Amino acid sequence: MAALVWFRNDLRIQDNPALAQACAEHDKVYALYLFPKTTFVDTHFWSPRKTDLLWRHLQQLQQDLAASGVLLKVKCHDTFSQSGSIISDFCAENGVNEVYFNAEYPVHEARRDKAVEVALKHHNVTTIIKHGLLLVPPGQVKTQQGDYYKVFTPFNKAWRKVLAEHTDWQLTQPTAKQTTVSDTPQIPDCPAPCTDTSSDWPVGEQSVLSKFGQFVGHSLADYHEQRDKPAIEGTSKLSAYLELGVVSPKTLARNLQSLSPSFPHGLEKGADTWLTELAWREFYQHLMFFEPRLSRGENYQKQTQGVPWRDAEDDFKRWCEGRTGYPIVDAGMRQLNQTGWMHNRLRMITANFLVKDLLIDWRKGEQYFMQNLIDGSFPANNGGWQWSASVGTDAVPYFRVFNPIRQSEKFDPDGSYIRKWIDELKDVPTKHIYWPHSWLKQRNQQDYAAPIVDHSAARERFLTTFKQVKNG
Structure with missing residues (x-):
């Protein structure tokens, strides 16, 4: 009988325990990758750049697996709930009696995997779960x-x-027991095409x-x-x-x-x-x-659930577009929008600004990041946003509110990062780059955004609001 390796967030050959064991125990090994578009794009907010990177890598992985005698098929479908029936049908069509995969831990993925186990058991197919994540x-x-x-x-x-x-x-490497696969099936068209493919992100192991x-x-x-x-x-x-x-x-x-x-x-x-x-x-x-409730958008610190966030769509839009009038914040958001990636220090600065200067719900920022990041990871993104909002585990104390000007002076001391991403400020001297508004006004240059908020006043607003919630 044959084996199936169900690939998920483990798209590699080296140090892949599910693939290695399947190849060690079976002469015939298939591989399958499922892309549930509604779940990933509409529910989990995968960005087009992330999907594009995945799709380009799948092309290379299919070739690499074929050289080891493993046939990879890629199927697009709708939601996680269909995984069990799709895999069961694949097993029946190809004489598969054992399915190998590496465990995933967020609540929706864990529920999907349990449902697949149950479906396969009804078809007398055994599941072997490894830990490779x-x-x-x-x-x-x-x-x-x-x-x-x-x-x-x-x-x-x-x-x-x-x-x-x-x-x-x-090093764990699968043993190839078959001849090279020559007739590989065509991979479907990318379900979320991206025209902005960057050479900064090569594919292939x-x-x-x-x-x-x-x-x-x-x-x-x-x-x-x-x-x-x-x-x-x-x-x-x-x-x-x-x-x-x-x-x-x-x-x-x-x-x-x-x-x-x-x-x-x-x-x-x-x-x-x-x-x-x-x-x-x-x-x-x-x-x-x-903590499955983290997957449901809840604050880790339950006593902070009642923060009265502002409903300020115009402010949120300016933050998204990098038009807050705070250069270091705007530079980070423009890097994200233009490349799909943002430096980690800027992720903290921009998140802190949205939550504490603008008093906008951290979940809106969390979603926007996921919709644009090429490396969008739900656990890491959720953890980082809750940390910045002072509502998560190990969170930054609520009274610590980043000063965007001090942050830019410390981490971008010559202003080169700001100038790279904000074209309107490319000629501003270093002395004025962190707060350029007076310099620009003297030269009658008005193309850069005015400050969206006064930082000192916004800081006091946040501290007063959060203190009331904490003391409830």
């Missing part, structure tokens, strides 16, 4: 009381302790591994110093590939593990800081697993 699956990092960690710093410490006990860092190798060789050592400077290429920009599973966190961690015999301890500062970013990614995935 995270380095440490949910449930393996617990407090002394057996609960999950609600704060990042102790989670990170415990997570590293589990990693230190991990002994299997060997080997291209991404090469990208990571360049980061390790050129940027990892200084990562702790350069990662907060948006004007330079100081980050790995692997987030979009981690989100689709083009590269495994195990592959990345193994490279770091080779740098220290006492891994995850003993790393140089840059590598240690980058490992902490992997820990943040896993922390938010664990939260999604243990």
Whole structure:
């Protein structure tokens, strides 16, 4: 009998435990990827750029799998609820008796997988579930009381302790037992086409591994110093590939593990800081697993549910378009709109501004990010927005309101990031770049937006509002 590997956010050959086991135990292996357009685009707000990246990568993955004798088929459908019947039919048509896949942890994905298990069982098809999404699956990092960690710093410490006990860092490669597949089926047209395909985002597993190798060789050592400077290429920009599973966190961690015999301890500062970013990614995935209400748009801190957010569509529109009159905020939003990506420091600054200066519901910003980010990850995006809004776990204290001018002075000291993304300010001297309005007015230049709000007054408004809710 044959096996089926159901690909999801694990679109790779290396370090893919579901694919490796299927190939080890079966001579005939099929692969299937399902794209539920309504669920992903309309409900989960996948951006066109993310879908385009996925589709380009699927073309390459199909070729790579074919070289190993695995046939990949791609099917477009409507919603998660159809997954069970589609996979059952595929198994019946191709003589498949075992289906392998890697677990996913948000509530809708977990429910989908359970429904697929039930449907397959009715057709006498066995499901084999592996863990290939995270380095440490949910449930393996617990407090002394057996609960999950609600704060990042102790989670990170415990997570590293589990990693230190991990002994299997060997590369996992599927064994090819078949002849090369020559007649691969055509992949359907992309269901959410994007005309703005960027060369900044190559596809294919080997291209991404090469990208990571360049980061390790050129940027990892200084990562702790350069990662907060948006004007330079100081980050790995692997987030979009981690989100689709083009590269495994195990592959990345193994490279770091080779740098220290006492891994995850003993790393140089840059590598240690980058490992902490992997820990943040896993922390938010664990939260999604243990707190299903996060998938329903609820605040993690229940006492903050009653914040009276402003209904201010014009202000929200100006924020979306990068026309707030605060250069660092506008630069970040324009980078997002033009490229589908935004530097992480700018994600924090723009989110903080929307919630605390404009007092607009964080969920509106969360959705806008997902609709535009090429690396949109629901757990990480949700966690980041709740952190910025001071309503999540491990959240920034509500009384900490970013001053956009101070933030730009600190992280864009010569104004080069602002000038890159705001054409109206390209000639403004560094002395005035963070707050250019007086300089522009003296020269009768009125093409840049006036300030949408007075930061000091907006800060006091937010603090008063939030304090009343907290003290309820």
